Amino acid sequence: MNIIGPDALVFGVENVQDCEQYLLDYGLDSVGDGRFEALDGTSIVVLTKDDASLPPALPTGNTLRKTIYGVADQNTLDAIAEELGKDREVKLLDDGSLEANDDLGFTLGFQITVRKTIDLPAETVNAPGAAPQRPVNVAAADPDAAPKPRSLSHVVYFVPDVAKGEAFYMQRLGFRCTDRFTNAGPFLRPAGTRDHHTLFMIQTPPFLQGCEHFTFHMGGPTEVMQAGTRFVEKGYESFWGPGRHIFGSNWFWYFNSPFGCHVEYDADMDIHDDEWTAREALSTEDTSQIFLFQHREKWFPSGGPPPAKE
Amino acid sequence: MGFDPLDKGQDTLFVVRQGSVLRSYKNDCPHWPGSPMAWRKNEYLTSDRTHIACHGHGARFDIPSGLCISGPCEGQSLQSLELKIDESGHVYVRLEHLSKNTV
Numbered sequence: 001m002n003i004i005g006p007d008a009l010v011f012g013v014e015n016v017q018d019c020e021q022y023l024l025d026y027g028l029d030s031v032g033d034g035r036f037e038a039l040d041g042t043s044i045v046v047l048t049k050d051d052a053s054l055p056p057a058l059p060t061g062n063t064l065r066k067t068i069y070g071v072a073d074q075n076t077l078d079a080i081a082e083e084l085g086k087d088r089e090v091k092l093l094d095d096g097s098l099e100a101n102d103d104l105g106f107t108l109g110f111q112i113t114v115r116k117t118i119d120l121p122a123e124t125v126n127a128p129g130a131a132p133q134r135p136v137n138v139a140a141a142d143p144d145a146a147p148k149p150r151s152l153s154h155v156v157y158f159v160p161d162v163a164k165g166e167a168f169y170m171q172r173l174g175f176r177c178t179d180r181f182t183n184a185g186p187f188l189r190p191a192g193t194r195d196h197h198t199l200f201m202i203q204t205p206p207f208l209q210g211c212e213h214f215t216f217h218m219g220g221p222t223e224v225m226q227a228g229t230r231f232v233e234k235g236y237e238s239f240w241g242p243g244r245h246i247f248g249s250n251w252f253w254y255f256n257s258p259f260g261c262h263v264e265y266d267a268d269m270d271i272h273d274d275e276w277t278a279r280e281a282l283s284t285e286d287t288s289q290i291f292l293f294q295h296r297e298k299w300f301p302s303g304g305p306p307p308a309k310e
Numbered sequence: 311m312g313f314d315p316l317d318k319g320q321d322t323l324f325v326v327r328q329g330s331v332l333r334s335y336k337n338d339c340p341h342w343p344g345s346p347m348a349w350r351k352n353e354y355l356t357s358d359r360t361h362i363a364c365h366g367h368g369a370r371f372d373i374p375s376g377l378c379i380s381g382p383c384e385g386q387s388l389q390s391l392e393l394k395i396d397e398s399g400h401v402y403v404r405l406e407h408l409s410k411n412t413v
Contacts, residue, residue, distance in 0.1 A: 237365065238346070256349045257365060260365070294319060
């Protein structure tokens with residue numbers, strides 16, 4: 001199934017204004033109708049929780065109402081409709097997209113992807129031993145840079161039955177398992193992308209079911225640091241990070257949010273194909289990151305005479 | 311409102327006022343100890359201001375008691391901190407109560 005990845009996540013919330021402001025401050029652009037887009041057209045949609053157009057909420061009340069996947073072409077949509085139609089209702093919506101539930105009760109959408117091809121440089125690194133990655137006389141550090149989220153990277157679900165969830169995505173929709181945390185769950189990659197994962201699932205008691213976090217890819221580690229710092233300076237609450245994960249290798253920085261789940265900036269994720277052999281580990285402080293930092297107020301060693309006593 | 315008296319770089323306690331009563335709790339959700347709870351500076355309450363909320367996974371807590379009434383840590387409680395208020399209205403908290411396993 002040529003599924004590329006999540007095009008959009010749809011949330012139904014009580015505090016629409018707080019959530020909208022949060023997404024603007026995070027760096028997404030408002031394009032109307034509650035949709036907030038990244039540079040490639042992937043998006044988060046925020047509506048009031050009673051909006052009649054929304055699929056029903058999970059019994060847990062989690063604010064994620066729908067995960068919309070982008071696929072390569074109509075053939076893929078037809079194949080998905082046929083496969084899922086064997087044992088569940090598959091709705092055809094007015095815009096040509098499909099809607100159906102996965103085996104855990106999450107509402108999924110499938111559409112021909114809205115992702116635009118974007119042509120942006122990756123972060124450049126100059127290092128001894130390798131050719132310089134940027135031209136002479138180009139200064140990389142820009143304190144006024146305002147890096148923007150480029151593309152919806154992945155979503156993480158808390159699920160009551162990881163084995164059941166994994167079986168659905170892998171056997172019915174053709175996702176691959178790239179790596180696995182034994183006591184949590186699998187990192188899943190749809191066949192249409194090489195990103196390490198677009199979906200990760202964590203085994204939890206049933207009352208937690210829902211979205212744990214979502215994240216957008218930034219252009220590199222410095223963009224994660226700079227966007228995260230800007231976000232902290234606006235008053236938002238850092239939860240975990242910045243740091244670098246081991247599985248996936250991506251830089252991460254997670255924040256609390258008014259959505260009832262975490263929101264992350266990530267960058268520089270590994271890409272994989274079917275030649276890769278999945279790794280497995282127990283998830284611990286040591287297996288989930290190489291290092292972990294914490295934001296601090298700027299300081300510098302000033303070296304002059306000590307300041308006058310107040 | 312959140313405060314960072316130990317200069318950790320992130321607020322470690324917050325104070326909620328209901329009418330004239332002030333209560334203080336450690337900014338540390340019992341769901342995953344070490345987890346900060348606000349979603350933005352000083353934002354520790356639900357949008358309707360009736361409960362304390364943790365903005366990691368949406369748990370709700372009773373303001374007077376700190377008891378989690380819904381969410382992943384239901385039945386567990388926030389760690390409350392004793393406040394002392396002097397005649398001029400200055401509010402004090404004992405720092406050693408705060409520094410036991412801080413965020």
